[in-house]
Amino acid sequence: MAQVTDHGGGVRSVRVPIPDNPLGHTLVYVVDTDRGPVLIDTGWDDPGSWSVLAEGLAACGTSVAEIHGVVITHHHPDHHGLSGRVREASGAWIAMHAADTAIVRRTRDTRPGRWYAYMTAKLTAAGAPEEHIAPLRTPRPRTGLPGLSPALPDREIVPGELLDLPGRRLRAIWTPGHTPGHVCLHLEEQHPGRLTGNGRLFSGDHLLPEITPHIGLYEDPDDATVTDPLGDYLDSLERVGRLAPAEVLPAHQYVFPDAAARVRELLAHHESRLTDLRALLIEPLTPWQLAERMEWNRPWAQIPYASRNIAVSEAEAHLRRLVKLGRAEAVAGSDPVTYVAV
Numbered sequence: 001m002a003q004v005t006d007h008g009g010g011v012r013s014v015r016v017p018i019p020d021n022p023l024g025h026t027l028v029y030v031v032d033t034d035r036g037p038v039l040i041d042t043g044w045d046d047p048g049s050w051s052v053l054a055e056g057l058a059a060c061g062t063s064v065a066e067i068h069g070v071v072i073t074h075h076h077p078d079h080h081g082l083s084g085r086v087r088e089a090s091g092a093w094i095a096m097h098a099a100d101t102a103i104v105r106r107t108r109d110t111r112p113g114r115w116y117a118y119m120t121a122k123l124t125a126a127g128a129p130e131e132h133i134a135p136l137r138t139p140r141p142r143t144g145l146p147g148l149s150p151a152l153p154d155r156e157i158v159p160g161e162l163l164d165l166p167g168r169r170l171r172a173i174w175t176p177g178h179t180p181g182h183v184c185l186h187l188e189e190q191h192p193g194r195l196t197g198n199g200r201l202f203s204g205d206h207l208l209p210e211i212t213p214h215i216g217l218y219e220d221p222d223d224a225t226v227t228d229p230l231g232d233y234l235d236s237l238e239r240v241g242r243l244a245p246a247e248v249l250p251a252h253q254y255v256f257p258d259a260a261a262r263v264r265e266l267l268a269h270h271e272s273r274l275t276d277l278r279a280l281l282i283e284p285l286t287p288w289q290l291a292e293r294m295e296w297n298r299p300w301a302q303i304p305y306a307s308r309n310i311a312v313s314e315a316e317a318h319l320r321r322l323v324k325l326g327r328a329e330a331v332a333g334s335d336p337v338t339y340v341a342v
Ligand SMILES: [Zn+2]
Pocket: 074, 076, 178, 205
């Protein structure tokens, strides 16, 4: 049975399940327009999830065939997975920020061998032990790479511009950090329950009521730029805090009112995490060694293989921020590179 919630003012959500994932589901928002419903995100590409989406749209009094357009907050498979099927069934356009579209294009074009070579080089540079890297040298074909052929969007979301939603005012706010092209969507209309505040904000994974989104390195085999995803994320948090929406409609969990309070919590969380990590850097550590010593939701020995890659990426994002703030530096001549507090 599809679970549909009416948020008022021509906005509903369908809880689309994410199979075998503790997150549980993606909230796919259905926004009425003069030309038919527009979806914000589509959910995981799985037959069961597809049926739930179709049932949910029926419960909203519409159908997949009626969808006018699809606005994607970011390229992750729990958000963009079903976009291709929706477009096939309806002829809807798909819109995404150019930085995430570039990742989609690369995922479609990169042969798995190239990807494994990139991951091997990256993990070696981060100081990963040989037993962690070895499986990448003899990978089973096409394992652990979800969404190998995600749909290529046909429209670009331009930050600051209104999207093409006839009869509605939906503006794109660029919020890089979780991914380089993550966007929040600001519905610049009075709250239907007359809550005070500046419209409503579809926040994707940028702002969630009880989850701290993963911030790791942007993964791009073709780009050698030293990016600062955590710095981007913290700036993006302040941007949506200043917007002061009456209500936040996130892509997971539940709707909540006070964006500014949640932004303050997340800023404080990252500040204390950076302080803790700097304290660990009294001795020089590789990113891998730092990840082993950081606090996670379980002991390092119990963290599965793929999650360790994510953890190291998160450690590196924090190291980049500390270096940029002048609170840590790379030890000259170290290989793999180690970092120490300054
Ligand atoms: Zn995500």
